[in-house]
Amino acid sequence: MVEPLNGVTSAGSRTPYSLDKLVPGSRTAVSALFDALGTTDRFQGGADGKWVPAPLNAEASIREKVWICAAIDPKFNALIERGKPIASSPNLTSNVVDNFVPSYFTINNRSGYDLHDDYDGMLPVIVKNYIGEPTLFRIVNVGLAHHANHFHGNHLMELARVDLNPKSSTYGQMIVPENIFEVDTTAMWPMQRRDLLLPLEIPPDIPYQIPVSSPTGGQFQRMVNKQAQEPFPLRYVMHCHTEMSQTAAGGNYPQGMVCHWEVLGGLGGRAKVAG
Numbered sequence: 001m002v003e004p005l006n007g008v009t010s011a012g013s014r015t016p017y018s019l020d021k022l023v024p025g026s027r028t029a030v031s032a033l034f035d036a037l038g039t040t041d042r043f044q045g046g047a048d049g050k051w052v053p054a055p056l057n058a059e060a061s062i063r064e065k066v067w068i069c070a071a072i073d074p075k076f077n078a079l080i081e082r083g084k085p086i087a088s089s090p091n092l093t094s095n096v097v098d099n100f101v102p103s104y105f106t107i108n109n110r111s112g113y114d115l116h117d118d119y120d121g122m123l124p125v126i127v128k129n130y131i132g133e134p135t136l137f138r139i140v141n142v143g144l145a146h147h148a149n150h151f152h153g154n155h156l157m158e159l160a161r162v163d164l165n166p167k168s169s170t171y172g173q174m175i176v177p178e179n180i181f182e183v184d185t186t187a188m189w190p191m192q193r194r195d196l197l198l199p200l201e202i203p204p205d206i207p208y209q210i211p212v213s214s215p216t217g218g219q220f221q222r223m224v225n226k227q228a229q230e231p232f233p234l235r236y237v238m239h240c241h242t243e244m245s246q247t248a249a250g251g252n253y254p255q256g257m258v259c260h261w262e263v264l265g266g267l268g269g270r271a272k273v274a275g
Contacts, residue, residue: 001054001066001138003053003056004016004017004018004019005018006018006019006020006021007019009030009031009034009035010031011031011035013031013034013035013037013050013051014034014050014051014052014053015030015031015034015051016051016053016136016159016160016195017030017159017160017176019031022176023178025178025179026176026177026178028178029176029177029178029179029180030159030176030180033157033159033180033197034050034051037049037050037051037134037199038050038132042201043132043134043199043201044131044132044267045131045132045133045267045268048132048133048268048270048271049132049133049134050134051063051134051135051136051197052064053136062127062128062129062133062135063129063133063134063135063136064135064136064138065125065127065135065136065137065138066108066138066139066140067107067108067125067137067138067139067140068107068108068109068140068142069105069106069107069139069140069141069142069143069147069149069188069257070105070106070107070109070141070142070143071100071102071104071105071106071143071144071145071245072102072103072104072105072106072143073100073101073102073103074103074104075092076092076096076100079092079093096144097144100144102143102144102145102244103248103249103250104248104249104256105143105145105147105240105244105245105246105247105248105256105257106256106257107125107257107259108125110125111248111255111256111257111258112248112254112255112256112258113255115258115259116259116260125259126259126260126261126262127198127261127262128233128261128262128264129200129262129263129264129270130200130263130264130265130266130267130268130269130270131200131201131202131263131265131266131267131269132200132201132267132268133200133270134197134198134199134200135197135198135200136159136195136196136197136198137156137194137195137196137197137198138193138194138195139186139188139193139194139195139196140191140192140193141188141189141190141191141192141193142190142191143190144190145190145242145244145245146187146188146189146190146242147187147188147240147242147245147257148185148186148187148188148240148241148242149185149186149188149238149239149240149241149257150184150185150186150238150239150240150241151184151185151198151236151238151261152184152236152237152238153203153205153234153236153261153263154198154199154200154201154203154236155182155183155184155199156182156183156184156186156196156197156198156199157180157181157182157183157196157197157199158177158180158181158182158183158186158194158195158196159176159177159180159195159196159197160174160175160176160177160194160195161174161175161177161192161193161194161195162174162175162191162192162193162194163175164189164191164192174193174195183196185241198261200263203234203236203263232263232264232265232266232269233262233263233264233265234262234263235260235261235262235263236260236261236262236263237258237259237260238258238259238260238261239254239257239258239259240256240257240258244256245257246258
């Protein structure tokens, strides 16, 4: 990942892009969003509410994730054996696109249950953060299948995408829009890359529960009016609206490209835990 040379706004907010390389409209849009983080009624958190990039010597962090989406057709994998030339199979390789029928779908080489936590020292895929800790996703589709990644709980801000129009003068380049939209589903065509910001704001449909105990009279009414918050962590699914990618081996559901993200606690929760 290439870090920006000039990614700091005039107000001192970090961004993922060299602002002097953007057109004026894009520079204004990016600056306005990242300046708003941690400083507005919607995006609260103060200094902790600002976006923090991964350290220069790290592949990812709790606030910056790289997701590589892929699709696997085992009959092509069977042609490859470590240390040997790729086996010849003209009936397959003469037209890969038409012969490609994926059976497995992965994010960072994992799928299904194995996506839901860190294991064997591999970098965690899912986000586990507190309200007010915005997190950047850089998602790329390196396979031949189309995906439509859909996040529950928060809308995401689409910051940038690859221009896949071969007739465009910016074909193959990352485009930062002049108007940043909120999305809950993002189309990932083959070779598409998108940058998306998960704001970690209070989910609009955050669940509540009435206390389990059964007091009587005014005490009960006061408890109902107060309403206890659902215990943390709150877990929200991330799945693909291209239904085939939710399966494995041609039909096992829910497997494939499905995981979740977690709200560990409320605003300022990390500092409270550390203290």
